[in-house]
Amino acid sequence: MKMNSFKKNYLGQALVEMVLAIPVLFLFIAGIAQFAVLFLCCVQFEHACGEAARQYSAHIVEKDSLGPAIRKNLGYLGRYFDLASLSVKIQEPGNTAAEALDKVRKTIFLIPFAIKYDGSEWAIGINARPPFCFGPLFPRGIPFHTVLQVYRYPQ
Amino acid sequence: MALKHLRDFSHKPLGQVLLATLLFCFVFLALFMGLYKAGTAYIVKERTRRAVNLTALTGGAVYANGLQLVREANGVIMGFAAWDAWVVGKTISDALLEPPPLDITAIALVAEEADPDTRKPAQDIAAKIFGVGTPEGAGLYPALIEGQAMATSSENGLSALQPFYAYNYETADNADVVVPNMALRFRYADEFLPNVNQAPYSLAHNGVRHYFETDQVEPAKNPRHPEQMRVKKTFDSEYAGWWVRREKGSEEDEDKEGNDLSSHNPFSAISKIGLLKNYLHQFKLDITDRDDPPCHTFSLLGAMEMKLGNDNKAFYEVGEVRLESMGIAAWDVEKPFQIYLVKTNLDSFPVLRNSLRKLRGIPFLNNILKSSDLLNGI
Numbered sequence: 001m002k003m004n005s006f007k008k009n010y011l012g013q014a015l016v017e018m019v020l021a022i023p024v025l026f027l028f029i030a031g032i033a034q035f036a037v038l039f040l041c042c043v044q045f046e047h048a049c050g051e052a053a054r055q056y057s058a059h060i061v062e063k064d065s066l067g068p069a070i071r072k073n074l075g076y077l078g079r080y081f082d083l084a085s086l087s088v089k090i091q092e093p094g095n096t097a098a099e100a101l102d103k104v105r106k107t108i109f110l111i112p113f114a115i116k117y118d119g120s121e122w123a124i125g126i127n128a129r130p131p132f133c134f135g136p137l138f139p140r141g142i143p144f145h146t147v148l149q150v151y152r153y154p155q
Numbered sequence: 156m157a158l159k160h161l162r163d164f165s166h167k168p169l170g171q172v173l174l175a176t177l178l179f180c181f182v183f184l185a186l187f188m189g190l191y192k193a194g195t196a197y198i199v200k201e202r203t204r205r206a207v208n209l210t211a212l213t214g215g216a217v218y219a220n221g222l223q224l225v226r227e228a229n230g231v232i233m234g235f236a237a238w239d240a241w242v243v244g245k246t247i248s249d250a251l252l253e254p255p256p257l258d259i260t261a262i263a264l265v266a267e268e269a270d271p272d273t274r275k276p277a278q279d280i281a282a283k284i285f286g287v288g289t290p291e292g293a294g295l296y297p298a299l300i301e302g303q304a305m306a307t308s309s310e311n312g313l314s315a316l317q318p319f320y321a322y323n324y325e326t327a328d329n330a331d332v333v334v335p336n337m338a339l340r341f342r343y344a345d346e347f348l349p350n351v352n353q354a355p356y357s358l359a360h361n362g363v364r365h366y367f368e369t370d371q372v373e374p375a376k377n378p379r380h381p382e383q384m385r386v387k388k389t390f391d392s393e394y395a396g397w398w399v400r401r402e403k404g405s406e407e408d409e410d411k412e413g414n415d416l417s418s419h420n421p422f423s424a425i426s427k428i429g430l431l432k433n434y435l436h437q438f439k440l441d442i443t444d445r446d447d448p449p450c451h452t453f454s455l456l457g458a459m460e461m462k463l464g465n466d467n468k469a470f471y472e473v474g475e476v477r478l479e480s481m482g483i484a485a486w487d488v489e490k491p492f493q494i495y496l497v498k499t500n501l502d503s504f505p506v507l508r509n510s511l512r513k514l515r516g517i518p519f520l521n522n523i524l525k526s527s528d529l530l531n532g533i
Contacts, residue, residue: 017172021179028183032190039194043201050205054496057212098306105303116223117216121310146202149310150209151303153219155491 030133038142041080041128045144048073049124056120057152063090063120070124082141085127090120093149119151192463200470203459206311207474208496210318214304214453215476215494221285221296221337222451222480222492228281229441230485235274236440243269263434270438278341278439287339287442297322297335304455313457314469326360326397326450338451339483342443345435348428356384356399359447365394372399379495383448398448444483451478454499473499 052069055061061069067088074081093099108115127141134142164170246269247262281287286294301320308318322331323338340361350357354366371390375383375398388396444451454475461468479493 013168025179032183032186035187035190035194039190039197042194042198046198046201046205050201050208053205053209054212057209057216058495093306093310098310101302101306114224115220117220119213119216147310147312148205148209149213149307151213151216151307153216153223153492153494 027133034130034133037080038128038130038134041077041130042144044074044077045081045126045128046146048075049122049146049148053122053148053150057150059152059155066122066124070126080129080131082127082129085125085141087125089123089125091123091147093121094147098149117151117153119149121147121149123147195461196463196468196470199459199461199468200472202312203457203470203472204474206308206313206459207455207457207472209311210304210308210313210457211453211455211474211476211496212494213307214300214320214455215478217300217303218337218451218453218476219478219480219492219494221300222478222483223488224296225281225285225337225339225442225483226485226488228277228285229483230488232274232277232281232441233485235277239271239273242271267437274440281442282341285339285442286334286336287341293335294337297337300337300453301335304453308455308457312459314460318458319456321452321454321456323445323450323452324454325452326446338445338449339442340445342440343436344438344440345432346443348432348435351428352402355402357402358386358394358397358399360394360397361445364447366402367394367399397446398450400448441484444480449480449483451480452476452497453478475499 048070049066051073052061052066055069056063056066067086070086070088071078071083074083093102105115123145124147125143125145127143129135129141130138165174243266247266250262250265282294284295286297304320305318309315319333320335321327321333322336324332326338327336343362346362350364352366354368356367356369356372357364358367359365367386371387371392372384373387374381375385377383383398384401385396385398386392386394452475454473456471456473458469458471461470475497476494477497481487481490
């Protein structure tokens with residue numbers, strides 16, 4: 001009896017609307033937050049890769065040990081990544097000009113004492129593990145991928 | 156009619172709910188779109204910054220390799236110079252032993268005629284390879300710096316057309332900035348003689364030394380070299396902002412050390428060494444830095460393009476590396492190089508410096524310049 005009168009009341013209508021709207025609103029807000037976290041993760045990943053390459057160029061890490069440096073540089077956002085999925089692949093330059101120059105450089109390298117600078121190109125991939133909402137949508141994580149190249153001069 | 160139906164519908168609870176839902180969806184869609192665009196732009200900006208820095212470091216590595224090759228080339232040149240000196244010395248000693256005794260002018264003439272100048276071919280080849288004394292022409296090796304930097308910038312995703320490279324822009328004349336060069340020149344024999352100090356600080360550019368008083372310099376604010384001084388940026392000189400070297404035996408040093416170094420200097424009197432310096436200036440020797448303190452920087456302005464909605468946006472970033480060589484003479488061949496990224500100081504570029512000085516006079520533009528993303532830090 002009481003319930004029926006309450007339903008007829010505008011206050012009751014507003015409450016029902018609110019109850020229906022709040023989960024949707026929450027989902028929207030959570031979605032925005034998730035997006036923001038994903039973008040932050042992507043930027044942090046790009047930054048971590050760049051920082052690792054800079055450390056390589058400063059002789060802090062070696063060509064084949066970029067992975068641990070990237071993991072370290074992910075910082076507190078590392079929790080949003082599947083660190084085991086990190087793949088660092090040393091590859092040949094991808095465009096014709098760079099390829100040609102690399103061949104020239106390697107040829108000149110045969111002349112002792114002429115060209116001592118050396119470097120590499122890496123293709124780096126990792127899966128981001130998004131927090132609560134995107135988890136069921138992307139059970140394997142969201143893949144991030146980047147390519148970067150740098151050269152260094154021996155110390 | 157249709158509008159009337161719509162208005163009536165909107166007065167009903169169902170219509171109101173639908174309208175509110177539409178508005179709600181629109182607001183969130185706009186929020187999502189904004190977030191997506193901002194996030195994507197943020198990622199591209201970070202990629203651009205990274206690409207520019209890695210390209211600058213690559214340029215720096217190739218540049219350092221070039222300076223090492225200069226040291227090795229200097230070894231060859233100085234070898235020839237030593238042979239030339241031996242020939243000249245032997246001729247002079249022979250001439251001195253023969254009667255009648257020669258006066259100083261005659262000895263100078265004998266030395267000049269006796270100089271076989273076997274170092275010249277080596278100097279000419281080195282000049283072509285390293286582009287000594289630009290802007291007469293870019294050398295082969297500086298072209299390699301540019302080529303390698305371009306290849307790396309392309310690999311790192313920078314726009315193929317945009318990268319603008321600047322070489323040693325802090326101390327370069329306007330034309331030299333864009334011509335690939337390594338800020339090199341030839342040293343002459345007179346430069347081995349000490350200078351007579353005219354002021355406590357000095358810098359050399361293209362072999363000419365300029366002196367500055369204590370009130371004309373300020374700290375260079377360089378975290379790696381906290382005691383480094385530079386010419387005051389506000390000082391009305393074309394060298395404003397350039398690094399200076401503290402002169403040994405300056406008055407301040409004399410006060411500190413309590414002795415008069417210049418009085419112990421056998422070459423302290425200009426009259427005594429002026430003629431000798433003039434005479435020795437005709438003997439070209441090895442390759443050295445164009446500037447003192449040396450300035451070896453490699454900078455680039457790079458852009459990365461992305462599609463935001465229907466528009467193509469380009470994100471610009473500036474990267475710069477500084478090389479510290481601790482000398483490029485033949486005897487410095489074992490010394491290491493320091494290559495590090497520095498916060499770009501665009502207003503050190505002479506043309507920009509002069510323009511910015513004028514713009515800073517206008518308060519409105521000054522605010523824009525200070526808050527500009529590209530000119531950050533000026």
